[in-house]
Every structure is written in structure tokens, then in C-alpha cells.
Amino acid sequence: MPYSIGLDYGTNSVRALIIDVKDGRELGVAVYEYESGTNGIILDPSDHNVARQNPADYLKGIEVTVTAAISDAQKAKPDFDAHEIIGIGIDTTGSTPLAVNEEGTPLALTDEFKDNPNAMAWLWKDHTSFAEASEITELAKKEHPEYLAKCGGIYSSEWFFSKLLHCLRVDEAVFDAAFSWVEYCDWLPAVLAGDTNPLTLKRSVCAAGHKAMFSKEWGGLPAKDFLAKLDPKLGDLRDRLYSEAYAVDTEAGKLCSEWATKLGLKEGIPIAVGAFDAHLGAVGSGIGDGTMVKIMGTSCCDMVVGDLATKLSDIPGICGIVEGSVLPGFYGLEAGQSAVGDLYNWFVDSIEPGGAQAGSHVSLTRKAKELKPGESGLIYLDWNNGNRTILVDQRLTGLLIGQTLHTKPYEIYRALVEATAFGALSIINRFEEYGVSIDDIVVCGGIAEKNSMVMQIFADITNRQMKVSSSSQTCALGAAIAASVVAGSENGGYDSCTEAQKNICFVKDTVYKPIAENVVVYEKLFRLYMQLHDGFGVKGSSCDMSNVMKDLLEIKDQANA
């Protein structure tokens, strides 16, 4: 019986999942919570923008979770043999770059820099580099607009070069000591393969294409003279980065003897090139042409793929259009919302009455789901953590409008959920305006499984059916699929991801369908949402806002009538 293993590195923990390659049955799973910082994140109380991680946690996580997942599988299936695992796949958050020395060892793991947060992994949601992001955007607009065209027209503070440049500006010692920089999705497969030479390790096309302006069209990364204009040292670094990038159906290397022993796996099994969690989550959710996969957690990633045969236009505000990212053999398109679960959690944990006790998600949802669309008179702009798509602007904030002296917490809670769904619709509309149709939506992540109100609101607002992935760990499942593909059919695996998906990916029986009378009301509210969205989010969009409060009251009156 061939098995494969997927390692899924999330924001706060890493998870290992062992599956039966034939049918995707999940045999063993284990999770390790990172030990450093607060819930695994190194923060700076004086600067909310800082979010770093200790790469030592990543390494410890491999050993802890793989061995525990094997034990778990043995409990489920007494004759389980870890030597029948035919491959390893890895996904991580990103862009989460690490400064490494010539051997590919993260500076944070050297004595000299071990306590320096700038030598740690710069977690995806680190927003310290917003000024550098603007600078890169401005320069690219002027000199190389094509660099931005594939990533939505605006370079983000969450991305690779913004973070490198910011490091150079604030901590030149770290930048100077860095021989190269790697995404940790590039680094971890190389670690398992026993060779982390940064000049030769296989880089992920997800990270390269979506976050580092990499494209075959201009021969790889942005030109040296472009980077040098941002800073000469950044120009110099380019020669120590990379000129090729690979999809997850490529082998990154073979499991080295040291790690094989440590993990109890067979030496020499293939390791897939790494990818971002959302990308492999999309694979694990069965993504294909016309299907959007939403990975809904603290934030939300929206993944879409496009046929390579179709010439896709560049789409403003979309984080990337990259050949071979997401699903090998397709264009991968990525969009997302900076705060979804985080927005709901903020309200429950920080704002409303009784905290986790009296006013939990469960109790708020119980009351919120009794409300009719429009009944609260509220609209929220879901920008407490900025807007990733379609405005690509971290320097935006939340907005609540329509409250009266009678407004209740559960009404605000519902408005937050609706806001995230309106944001989702703004993304879908943007895709469709540029010729990428979204017929089908599959959602994965805890919210999809736990909160039927959220799913129904998304169905009503997007006016599309919402399906739920049958796996509750689709990222790890996608990584295990990649593992089965690099193993290949000759070893009991598959020859392509799409072939693997047919046997492994399913949706649950419950499908959330739009309710016609809700759709009608939400169309009106969405127009007001977009009026606020454009008014506050788009420079130069002068607009009369004096209708907003009155329209909301009118919709509220109608809902109450």
C-alpha cells in the first residue's frame, strides 16, 4: 500500500498528514505548535507591523509531527509501515523569506544573529516594509511596468523584495551577512534532501512568481540594474538569488540518510518542490478550470487556475498570474483578503461583551443568523488588516457605518461576516471582468466546517453555490498529493496532480445555495459597500456619500416591514 506525507506549515503551527495514495484516506496526523514568541510569532510591542518566526521551530516541527503522524497511522492501521511512504510534499506560508549564509543556514541559527529578529523568518503578515513596497511600486511603474502587471499593478509590503529592502534599510549588518535569501518553502525541502546550498536549491515558482516578480517573459527575477536603483546592495544580491523556479510536480531532492533515520522514513524517497499553503490547499480541494478555491482561515486566499492555451490578460489588483503555480499545467491566479477569521476573532476577543465566555462565536452566531439581510442597517469595510485584493493597500483600516443607539453586538458581528463576503465578491467580480469565469466555489478551512451562517451569507452575497471540501486539512492533503506525484505512477503514485485529484479530492454533501430574496437585498448593500470601498480605497474617486446612511436606513426599514 503506497502512502505519502504532506507537511503543512501554517502561521502558528505545522501539521503532518499521512494519506493512502489510492483514495486519499487520511491515516495519520500530528500538529506541532511553534514554541517561540506569541503563538509562534515574534512580535514587537512597539510596532504592530512586526511579525517574525524562528526557523528552529520549523526544524523541530518536522521531527515532532512526522514521527507523531506515523504513530497515529499505526494506531489507525496496525500493519502500517512507514517505509511504504513514497514521497514527501511541503507547503508553507509566504512570502516568508529567511536570510541565509553560504551554506544555506538561516542567520537566526548562527550564534552571531540568534537573538536578532531581522535574522528570523519575515512572516507573510509582517507589514514593516510598507514604505519599501511603495518605493518598489513607484520605480517599477516608471521603468518596468511589466514587472507589476502580473502581480496586480502594486507590489505589496508582504512580499519578498519589500522585506529584503527594509532589512537592508534598518539592519544592514544582517543584510550584509546574508549570502542569499530563501523562502522557507524553498529551504525546507532542501533541508530534508541534505543540501541547502542557496545557489542550487530548487526554488518554488509560487513564491518566485507571485511574490518576487519572477517570470520567464523577462528571464527570471527583475533585472540587476532595477534592483540596484533601489539599493546597490540589492542589485549585487541578485547574482546570489536564482534564475529558475519550479512547480510542485518537480522533485526538489531525495530524502537524505540523516533525516530518514531521524524520521523513520525510507532514505531516498523524493521530496516535492515546496509551495505556498494556499496553493497546495487549492490542489487538495480539487481546484480546476472554473473553480475558485477559498482557503478561509484567519485570512482568506482565493485560488483560481487558467488554461495555458488561453491568453490571459493581466488583472489589476490580483496578486499574481503565474504559470505552474497552484496546479502544474495551468496558470495559477492568486487573490486574497487580509483578514477574515481574524476580523471575527478581533470582535469576539477584543470588543464585544463577555469575551470568550458570554459572547463567543457560537452565541453571537446564534443571534446573528436570525437577522434578515439589511435588518441591522450596518455596513462594514473589512480592512482592519488592510486590503490585499483588489486594492493591494495595507494602509487601509476598518469602517463601520449605520449604527444607532440600538445597535447590538451580534448585528456588528453579522456585518463583519457580510463585509468579508462583500470583499470576496469584489474579487470574484474582478476576475470575471477580466475574462476568468468563476462558476463554482469550494471552501476549505475551519470556518467553512464550523459556521453555516458564514457559508450561507457567502452564498447569498456572491450569488454562487458554496461547496465545502471534504478534507479538513486540504493544505497538507495537497502537499501529500504533490508527494505522490513526484513519486510517480511507477512507485504507486501518480503522473500528474489532476490525475491524483480525481481519486483524492471530494466535497461534502451539504452545499450552500443562494436564497433568492436574500440575493436581492445583498445586491443593494453590495452597491453601497463598493461605494464606500472605492470612496475610501481609490485615490481620486470623488463621490457624494450623503446617500449612504439614508439608503441603509431605507433598506433596514424594508427589512423590518
Place this chain on the structure above:
Amino acid sequence: MPYSIGLDYGTNSVRALIIDVKDGRELGVAVYEYESGTNGIILDPSDHNVARQNPADYLKGIEVTVTAAISDAQKAKPDFDAHEIIGIGIDTTGSTPLAVNEEGTPLALTDEFKDNPNAMAWLWKDHTSFAEASEITELAKKEHPEYLAKCGGIYSSEWFFSKLLHCLRVDEAVFDAAFSWVEYCDWLPAVLAGDTNPLTLKRSVCAAGHKAMFSKEWGGLPAKDFLAKLDPKLGDLRDRLYSEAYAVDTEAGKLCSEWATKLGLKEGIPIAVGAFDAHLGAVGSGIGDGTMVKIMGTSCCDMVVGDLATKLSDIPGICGIVEGSVLPGFYGLEAGQSAVGDLYNWFVDSIEPGGAQAGSHVSLTRKAKELKPGESGLIYLDWNNGNRTILVDQRLTGLLIGQTLHTKPYEIYRALVEATAFGALSIINRFEEYGVSIDDIVVCGGIAEKNSMVMQIFADITNRQMKVSSSSQTCALGAAIAASVVAGSENGGYDSCTEAQKNICFVKDTVYKPIAENVVVYEKLFRLYMQLHDGFGVKGSSCDMSNVMKDLLEIKDQANA
């Protein structure tokens, strides 16, 4: 020793205060909480706009409070003799009209209508009549713009004719049964005088001028044909309303024997013409030329007076400019905010963690006052109950902008306080733009005494010293001053309110002075507040809002630097 008594009818209770006329010493006080409805207000769960009161509570309140205040005075001063009380003054909320029969008995006190909320007093904050308010505004704009000029250009849903017309529209039986309508500040003095004939009882110029478009300039109330165009029955009613109105230094009548016996007072002492609570509160706070009195409670009334010798221009958005209202011998100008304490209470009672226990005003204030201006990055529009001045629009709602995933309840709480101060400044600026200077601000009400953070924020935002009235019951004190004036100097009282004020009205030693570095930051925030204020509140004010979130973040960054 001459004494006088003031009766102050508030939103939830009535208070009687006995003072020593010579020096204002407060000898006896008693409060009666209205028994009907919820905290004295008859509500309709299906319509938040409804707010009515039972006039039976008003009557019971006289007897309970006056007799209890006398007992209280006797405790304080064993030789106190209630027969040395030389006059009675009364203030009430308003516009709070009552439908009365030919004898002046409220329909609510007749068997036929006793359970009908439309036959009750239509409390000032009843907002059911917003459509009628627009209708009156539109007609007046077209045919008699002068009617609106003195009351800010917009007729409010809180006012007399809006309520009468709405009653006519929704409950014609009540309207038809009403011989006339009286404000309860007109009715209660007549009750004590033993003659409530609606054709002869002395009407208050406060109510007439500020809420019923009454002016000597056009011979009293709006013309019959104007009212008839709204509805022929409203036109007919005009003959059964009034053509004269009086200031509080006028005698409404003399205490009749029945009530003298009931209350233990001397028969025949004069009763002052009634006035609105805020107007007599301003008198009790020592209002004079150049001084704004803010009566800060659940809502806030801003009172200003102007010299009769100066020709005042009409001021858009100001609730009224009426000769003899507020302080006899001056123009009385009234403005206000629909929710101040109510806004803070909404947050504490309904929204933030722990309700009255964990997150009381006290604990939120403790943390909120540690914040620097601008540090939270938040701005609030204080319109949860509409905007009374300067927009005169009940159909506006609250707005919160600038929140992130790190926003805390005490930051929102401070933003609510700042919002009410920004609203206050918008009113002061409006007065000054039209030539009425505000040099001095005296605040009265519980908030002024209890919350020094609120006072300091108001000082910093308005860039004016905030003084606090030494009496904690300035409305009742003002009513007692009116009582002493109708008694006259020949009976141990005074010949004018200003003369009485000199001996009776003081401010506390603590004065809140603007702090220069806060003033600078708040000037920036006020510009953003006004951008949102005009953008959402003024029709046709097209504006680019895309700077707002970014400017707030910049001010926040500077505050944190």
C-alpha cells in the same frame, strides 16, 4: 427667609428643588421616577422611533416631589416653613406635546383614550414624525422660508407640528378628539393655577419660538392656510392654539387652593410661565452674553443668548433664535447634540466586554485617558441618534473609521468622547461664523462632574476653557430663579433673572484649560471629522475620501513616535 421652588421635568424623572432666594443655597430636593413604561418612557418594540409618556406621571410627580422636598428642607433646617416659599417655577423637556380636550385635560387621562399611546405626551425624542418633518420643511421652503429661518432652515421630527401632523396621519380619532395641543411645560403651570383652559393658558415662548415656528415677526404661529396645505384639519386647529407666548419672568397664574392644600404651600403664590429644561438650566448656570451653557446629559443642549440691541442674522442649522427664550431680555439661541451620554452608555451597556461589570465608564475612562490624541487612529461620527445641530437630520447614523485588528474598546470609547467634542466644536464654529462669539463655556450635568477626561477632551478640542456649574441641578435651580422673579423683589424675590443670577449662580474652582500640544493634534483630527461630517451629512458635497484612512494612520504614527 424667602424660599422658592423649582420643578424640573426630565426624560425619566421629575425633581423638586427648594432654594434660599438670597444666596441660592439648596435646602431640599426630591426626585420621582416616572412609573409608566420603561424608565418612564412608553416604547414600541416594533418601532424604535416611538417614545411617549403618561401625563399621570407628571401629576403624581408634583405631589411626591414637592412634599418630599419640603421634608428634606425641614431636615436641613428645622425652622424651615413651607409657607415662606414665595413662588414656583417649572421646566420640562420639549417639544413634548399633549392632545387635550376643551377643558385642557390630556386625552390620555380620559377613559376613552387612556391606553392609546398617541393620546400620551409625545416625548421630545419621539422620532416617528420624520416624514412629516420633511414635508413641513419642503412646504415652508417653498412658501414661507421665513418660518424656517429662525429655526435653522430645517423643521425637525422632534418638533410640535411634525408630531401633530403625524398623529393626524396615523390616528385620526385622537387628532379629532383633541380640542387643542399643549406642551406640558405650558400645561403644568396651568394645572397648579387651577385653570387649564387651552385657549387662555399662558404658552411658553421657548416652546413656541423654538419648536412651533412662532414669531412676532409674522404675528405668531404659521398662517392658517400654510397649515391647511399640510392638512385642512391642521389648518382648523390653528384657531384653537395660541397667538401669544411668554418668557419665564411672566406669571402664569397663582397657586390654587386645591394644590396649595395638597402640597402644603401657601395659596396664591405666583407660578412662573414654563420653559424647557435646558433653557432654565442655562439660567441656573449663569448664562449671559458671550457664555455658552452646555447641559450635558444623555443628549446635550447648547444655550447661548444675544443682546436684543444687536441685529442677529439667521443661523443655518441652529434650532432657534427666539426673543425672550432662555434669558428674558435677550435673544435665546438653542443648539444641541442628539446623543452624548447616550452614546457613551450605548457602548458601555451594549457593545464592549463585560458590560457594566468589567467595562464600566470608570474602567474604560481609566485606560482611555492614558491615550494621546490621535494615538488610537480612530474617528467617530457621533450620529447614532441623528444630528440635531448643525445638520438637523435624524436620518443619519454613526460611523467608526480607522480600526485595526489591534483596536481596543477603550480606544473606541475615547473616540466616542472625542466625536461628541468635535460635534460640539462644529456648533460653536457655526455660531461664530454668524457673528455670535463664544468666549466662555459653562457645563452642567452629571458628566461634567464625574468625568474629568471628558471635560479635558472638550477643552482641548474646542480650544476653550471649560467651567463647571457649581450646582448639580441647574435646571431646577433655573426654575427656582424664575419662581423668585415672578414673586418679585417686593416679596423677597428679584425683579429680573440677571439680578437673581448674580446672587445664585456660580462655577466650581476647577477649570479645564486647553493643552497646547493636544490642541494641535485635534485641529488635524477635526479637519478629518468635518470631511466625514460634510461628506456623509451634506447632500451634494462630493469629496475624495481616500486620504482619510491614511491621514489617520499618519497622525497615529506621529502620536506613537
